[in-house]
Amino acid sequence: APEMTTLKGRPLDRTAVDSLLRRRFFYAPTADIYGGVAGFFDFGPPGCSLQANIIETWRRHFVLEEDMLEVDSPMITPYAVLKSSGHVERFCDFVAKDSVNGDILRADHVVEEILEARLRGDKEARGETVEVAGNAKKKKKKKLKGETATEGLKLDDAVVQEYSEILAKIDNYDGTGLSELISKHDIRNPSSGNKFSLPVYTQNLMFAVSIGAGKLPAYLRPETAQGQFLNFSKLLEFNQQSMPLASASIGKSGRNEIAPRAGLLHYVDPEGGKKHHRFHEVADVKINLLDRHVQLAGKTNAIPITLGEAVQNGAVDNETIGYFIARIQLFLTKLGLDPNKIRFREHMENEMGKLLYFCVDAELLTSYGWIEAVGCADRSAYDLSCHTKATGVPLVVRESRKEPLVVTEFVAETHKAKFGPRFKKDRKAVQSVVDQLTQDVKEKLSLELKENGKITIDVPEVGDGKVELTSELIKIEQQTRTEYTREFIPNVIEPSFGIGRILYSLCEQVFWTREGSEERAVLSFPPAIAPTKVLLVPLSANPDFKPLVANLTKELRRQGLSTRVDDSSASIGKRYSRNDELGTPLGITVDFQSLKDETITLRDRDTTAQVRAGQDEIIEAIVRLVKGTETWSQISARLPKFEGQELE
Amino acid sequence: APEMTTLKGRPLDRTAVDSLLRRRFFYAPTADIYGGVAGFFDFGPPGCSLQANIIETWRRHFVLEEDMLEVDSPMITPYAVLKSSGHVERFCDFVAKDSVNGDILRADHVVEEILEARLRGDKEARGETVEVAGNAKKKKKKKLKGETATEGLKLDDAVVQEYSEILAKIDNYDGTGLSELISKHDIRNPSSGNKFSLPVYTQNLMFAVSIGAGKLPAYLRPETAQGQFLNFSKLLEFNQQSMPLASASIGKSGRNEIAPRAGLLHYVDPEGGKKHHRFHEVADVKINLLDRHVQLAGKTNAIPITLGEAVQNGAVDNETIGYFIARIQLFLTKLGLDPNKIRFREHMENEMGKLLYFCVDAELLTSYGWIEAVGCADRSAYDLSCHTKATGVPLVVRESRKEPLVVTEFVAETHKAKFGPRFKKDRKAVQSVVDQLTQDVKEKLSLELKENGKITIDVPEVGDGKVELTSELIKIEQQTRTEYTREFIPNVIEPSFGIGRILYSLCEQVFWTREGSEERAVLSFPPAIAPTKVLLVPLSANPDFKPLVANLTKELRRQGLSTRVDDSSASIGKRYSRNDELGTPLGITVDFQSLKDETITLRDRDTTAQVRAGQDEIIEAIVRLVKGTETWSQISARLPKFEGQELE
The missing domain is CATH 3.30.40.230 (Herpes Virus-1)
Known part of the structure; x- marks a missing residue:
């Protein structure tokens, strides 16, 4: 892996980032005072806030934008479910x-x-x-x-x-x-x-638990997807039986560690090449793609390519998965991740073997190398089929056909009234074998039945494994019927986000230190993502400043902007430096001038430049900066510069 | 328990409520197609949205209002932590x-x-x-x-x-x-x-799991509080070492079931009677209080009382817990719960024994009787003390004293350089006994040491349990020192909210059926809490309506208001009825008149009355209704009535 650099391109010192993040309580080892637990972390206030902002951005970018239906399932999943899904054997x-x-x-x-x-x-x-x-x-x-x-x-x-x-x-x-x-x-x-x-x-990889006095074996869910699959029919019903259908879940999952994840399932009709009606909107989005052939040839160089090209040349399988890969790229860059430190790595065959689907991972560059942060998988009809098979509940979409379909096929009908008394407790087993006969076998058996008046089928659970059925008990013949509805198992495209990994990688990618003073570290989160938006700094502990600060806090909070007051006795420069470490993008100073004319100063974290204007103008500027409708260079061009009090 | 009634005071049919909530996918049994899991539920889209709105209201009402610091810990908690906290033995x-x-x-x-x-x-x-x-x-x-x-x-x-x-x-x-x-x-x-x-x-009651290939025993956390306690010193540091300090956690906990909980810890100085500086703001809030003496006398009648009175007459222990009881009452009524169906039940002695603290539960009336939905406990210094004792890490607050304190007491000092060689591996055990000698004992021993030049102390782990210390090894004498800082373990008031129980009780309490047509059920959530705010109903499937509906959706979403379009072929009355079941408070109809003059109608769920006005006026009215700055009766008095198309 290439060596990791800071936001300004210098070599990144992981120890410096890690110690900052711990010192400012972005996170800490779980149960730290008990010696911690390997791989487990608690988020402190800035970490919680960062996480909430990432999740909120995710919800707007995906769930609202695509009208997805949210589902929330418990973390504990019964054994039977994960047995069917293949997780017990193959995860x-x-x-x-x-x-x-x-x-x-x-x-x-x-x-x-x-x-x-x-x-x-x-x-x-x-x-x-x-x-x-x-x-x-x-x-x-x-x-x-x-x-x-x-x-x-x-x-x-x-x-x-x-x-x-x-x-x-x-x-x-x-x-x-x-x-x-x-x-x-x-x-x-x-x-x-x-x-x-x-x-x-x-x-x-799963955590085993048991439900109800040890009676029912279960696991902590290894992914949020299963809860969505199991509710497929209810979601389809909620969506008034109509496709397209997409669902979303946010919550913690457990695979070796318990980590926050956000997952989407987009259901797509497998017929017609999995087109996506909004693909044209993202065809020009460029990603770094590391395809499987390159990896198998022993190389690791990702190639910049647009999704339009990638789908056309087959490097990306279809429009729908291509659409979501592009949306993932846009989401990650919106969070402030560096497009040069994001790549999409296609899974190789043995990896896919794990749970049987086509998959591309978005990987983020960190000091640990490239780490997998988002998966984007085509799970085909695999999961819905597994659960249908295990439960007998059809998880399918039924659609009216525009043109009725005429079907001619062999049909096997058993004589229910005679079947029961003949086979008693075995009748279900026998019936089940009959139901699963293929067309070829049915054709063969229909001839046999006509010739001999009886057939023999294999039912391993019953007696010696052979069951004889006479023409009194079964009828097999070719029939023609017209189908007005079409029934299909939709395929599933699943983007799945490791929120904790995205959060950590983001912290590394936005980290830098001020030129010439390595100890002054900055986390340059975009304003919308930063844990706190505005630091309020009264010049001194003078009580005259208090009402003004309290009023500013109230006004900013009314605008939905989180604030933090630092009225400690440290110098203003020191107080700003401390908040650069928290990634606070904006700072307001209240000084004696403010008491006279109600003007305040606004400081930009990244440039440390300041402007001075009236309270309303400054608040308006902050709202625009956080919404992203104006940049700092626009603000500083339009409002008077201030070069007064910051002594660093 | 009194029998449960609907919002309109008629007997409540639980089956009707439950079948509505399942049919409209507020919730469903977890892994339903596998036969479900007793006590486990999934939330569907309206359930998720309702849950998110309850949590958002909670966060504003408590976390933001009181500047609480949020913490997020993993659901898995090591055995050692829950052993110290008493959960392993007594939960x-x-x-x-x-x-x-x-x-x-x-x-x-x-x-x-x-x-x-x-x-x-x-x-x-x-x-x-x-x-x-x-x-x-x-x-x-x-x-x-x-x-x-x-x-x-x-x-x-x-x-x-x-x-x-x-x-x-x-x-x-x-x-x-x-x-x-x-x-x-x-x-x-x-x-x-x-x-x-x-x-x-x-x-x-806890779920056992193990971390890392079965090596480290652990449990799913039984409450969100422990993660906050363990981070106490880090939170105090984040708060620049200053009190008051309060923290908050939202997440799932596991005790028999995995349920969403939201918990607060408010740290209070145990000296001075646990006053609260904002108690006067809530002294007039009235609650129904069922105190422990009434219960022990075999009665269950709760008595209406203001918090001011309750604290004064001692029914509620102190101002701080009284303050939070009042805030809980205000929160629950804000959600739409009926004040007559909320009571606060004081725990009796044996209940408190469980985890050693004073506790009052907010209970909500449902068809299952009164169910506990919120706990409000004074946990004293119990948890912080347990963890300090187990880890040796002092979880304390240090404050400068306004007046220095002069302390005269017996001090025992051991001679470190000689202590090690003399006791070798036992030196810690011996030192620990010395450190824990009380003033009385030290006084006695100081005399003995002076007289005999040696003393004997009991150290059970060492040799025959007796250890002799000569005056070469130990010095015990009275000393006077001046303390400029005060050190104390804060007490903790903990309000803890069972979000799932609040959600279910709310659904029962806001349920009613239209007079004369029992099958037309309504869930009257307050607009701010309702899963969807506005239903958009085009008169018919006529494509001319589409652009107007799309534009309305966009405008409402821009205002942060969730919408749902029903363009099915059902009658308008039917479509509104369906959304009354989802608790959607407002409905907009787009008809042919709308295409001519851009006016639309707005329907109120509770009265089914409608007004008609221009698009901007209607959107403005919706924003006010959801924010709670205007009521429907004010809106309907000011905008023109409409009595046209709704045929029910």
């Missing part, structure tokens, strides 16, 4: 066990970590600069116990080539492949130096 | 096990159910009308298998009296008490008729 990672201390690590992650460390060591040995800021690098190295050999160790050119190719397609190895890699390249547990017990094995 | 219900089929039921609930059924049977036998609407009653009876004897069975007057008294204080029985009740009154499992195995026993 697994490959893990490797330390042969001495029993540590369990994700196999792909450990291979990635070790090979990357070796490549870094090789670069050092070749005298190439390794562009990682001081502390972050130290931290990374510290983790690699028992791997000291990598430091400054030069590798053969062929080995460098091999490692790079492995890393490019690391997500495509199955269990056998990973076991071979670990064995061939002597991959060991980096924190102990021990070998792993091979082969690697699968471990389910 | 339990008493349950009784069916002696034959092993069914496990909550002991207090089953006693309540059976005794209430017997009292109903007695009333019938005495020829008193039992005020339950047809279906609901039938359903209740059906559940009571093996209890047929209750139907129409007259009881002795003394028994009726005894049962009523038991029910009034049912929440105050402990395990022994419940076992005695079950045995004495022959309480059996209502669904099987079997006796219970006694005694009753405790069952923890």
Whole structure:
């Protein structure tokens, strides 16, 4: 992965970002005073607010814009549901066990970590600069116990080539492949130096719980989608039985960690190539696409391409998934993410195998490399079919046909009144086999029945597995009927958003430090996303300022703008610096001049420039800046500059 | 409990409400197509929207109004945290096990159910009308298998009296008490008729999970409060070390079911009687208070009282909890709950025992009787103290004293350099005992040390439990020091809201049916709370109406008002009726007149009256109605009446 940079293009020091985010309580380890829980985080006030603004933006961008129907299901999902959906069997990672201390690590992650460390060591040995800021690098190295050999160790050119190719397609190895890699390249547990017990094995990613005194096994939901699938018919009914239909869910999901996710399901008719009626609106949106063929060839270079081109040349499967990929790109850039630090990576075959669908991930560049933040999958009719099969409840759309359809086919009818007494408790099993006979078999059986007056079918659950049916019990013949309605299982396009990952990546991507004073960090969130919009700074603790500040707070709150007052004794410059760290885009100073003529100053976080004007004018300017209808350069061109009190 | 009535005072038929709420997908059983999961529900689109509006109202009413700091913690909480907080040991219900089929039921609930059924049977036998609407009653009876004897069975007057008294204080029985009740009154499992195995026993209410391949035991959080307590010091730091401090969390909690909850923690200085500086604003708010003495006397009559009076006469403990009780009452009525169907029930001693604090519940009247929807607890310094004790991290407030405090006391100082070599691995245990010596003991020991040159203290973990300390190792003497800062553990007032229960109770309380046509049901949510604000009804499917409807949708959405278009072929009256069931307060009809002069009609859900005016005037009226700045009677007095097209 390319090295991560700040918003201003300098090398990013992860330790600096992380310590800022913890110090200002964007987040903290869960149960910190108890030593924390690996992978679990609490959001503090600015983190909560940032999260709420991201979710609100998401809701407007997707749910409102597309008239989606919202559903909220409990986090606990019964076993039976996840058994049908395939999660119980296949929602697994490959893990490797330390042969001495029993540590369990994700196999792909450990291979990635070790090979990357070796490549870094090789670069050092070749005298190439390794562009990682001081502390972050130290931290990374510290983790690699028992791997000291990598430091400054030069590798053969062929080995460098091999490692790079492995890393490019690391997500495509199955269990056998990973076991071979670990064995061939002597991959060991980096924190102990021990070998792993091979082969690697699968471990389910879900949290098991039980409902009602241990009687009903269940899991914390691994995704928000299942709750939407199960309610398909109710949503269709709510939508007055009409397509297009789309649903949305926001909430926490649990897969190894409990993280906030927001997911959409867009139902599409599988006939007609999955066109989208608004695709033309996004055909010119450009993304960085890393397609599967490039990865399989051992490369990682994403190619800039418009969605129009990508759908046309087949790199993106169809218009509907293309439409949502574009909408995702627009959403991410609206949040303030850098288009150069966003790429869309197409899944390779073995990855898709996990849950059987075509998938593209939006990945965001961070100091941890590219991390998957949004998935955009074509789940086809898979889930609805699974649940229909398991429950017998048809999850389908019924539409009037414009042209009636004439169907001629073999139909098998059983004689219900005689069927019951003949088969008793087995009648359902027998009936079920009859119902599932294919056209070919029915044709064959109809001839047999005509010839012999009886047929034999396989019903494994009954007696010796063979059941004889006489023509008294069953009739099989060709019939012709006219269908006026069409019934189909819609396909599903599912964009699914890891809110926590987007939030963290955003913090890294908008981070920078002021030229010449590295300790003055800034988080340049767009005003609409920033946790607090306006900092109110009275010049001093003089009580005369209080009424003016209180009134400003009230007025800004009436406009729906969140504010924070800092009336501490620190210097104004210091107080602004503290709020640059919180990403507060705007600051108002109230000084003695304000008491005389009711003018106040407005400061821009990014340039630190200030203007001065009357209270109403300043509030109006803030509303426009936050709504995005005016930029700071427009404001500063139109309102008088102020160069007074900020002493930094 | 009194019988439940509709908004218009008629007997409420629970089946009618429940079937409406399911039919219109306010909610549905979770995993319905798999047979559902007892106690688990999904919210559909109107349920989600209603929930979001309730939470938004809550956030404005509490979080913004009181400048609370929001925290968001994962749903999974490590075992150690809940062990310290007492939840592992004491967060339990008493349950009784069916002696034959092993069914496990909550002991207090089953006693309540059976005794209430017997009292109903007695009333019938005495020829008193039992005020339950047809279906609901039938359903209740059906559940009571093996209890047929209750139907129409007259009881002795003394028994009726005894049962009523038991029910009034049912929440105050402990395990022994419940076992005695079950045995004495022959309480059996209502669904099987079997006796219970006694005694009753405790069952923890939490869901157990484990983190990271089964290594770390954990629970789904039973409340949102713990995540806030653990972050106390970080929040205080974020608040620049200053009190008052209050925090808030919104999210799902798990106790038997996973339900959305919203919780606040208001930290208060325990000195000075827990005054609240805004108490005067709410002193006149009136509530129905059911105090503990009334319940213990076997009665259930709540008494109307202002918070001012209640705090003064001691029925409510202090101003701060009184302030929040009043704010809760104001919040609930703002949502549209009926003040006559809200009561505040003070916990009795055994209930408080559960987690050791003073508590008042806001209960809402429903067809299930009074249900607890909001708790308002004084948790004192309990939780912060527990976590401090368990982790050694002081969760305290430090304040500069206005007047320095002079303290004279005995101080024990150990000689660190000699202590280590002398006690080695035991030194922490010994030091800890020294640190915890009381003033009395220190005084005694200081004399002993002076006389004998050595003392003996009890350290159970070390050797034979006795440790000798010579004057070389320890010094104990009286010292005088001046304290300029004061350190204290704040007390916590915690209002905690069960959003799901509030939502359900609200639906019952705003339900009614139109006079003379029982099938036409209405949910009269206040406009600000209603899932959808405006229904748009074009007179017919004529395409000429489309642009006008699309433009209205856009304009209303720009004002932040949610809309729904019904352009189906049903009659206008029918379309309005359908949306009365969804609680949509306002409807706009677009007809041929609209195409000519751009006027539209506005219909009020509750009165079905309509006015007609220009588009801008109507939109302005809608904004005012939703904001609550104008009422329908004001609007209908000022805009021209319309009595045209609605044919119902």
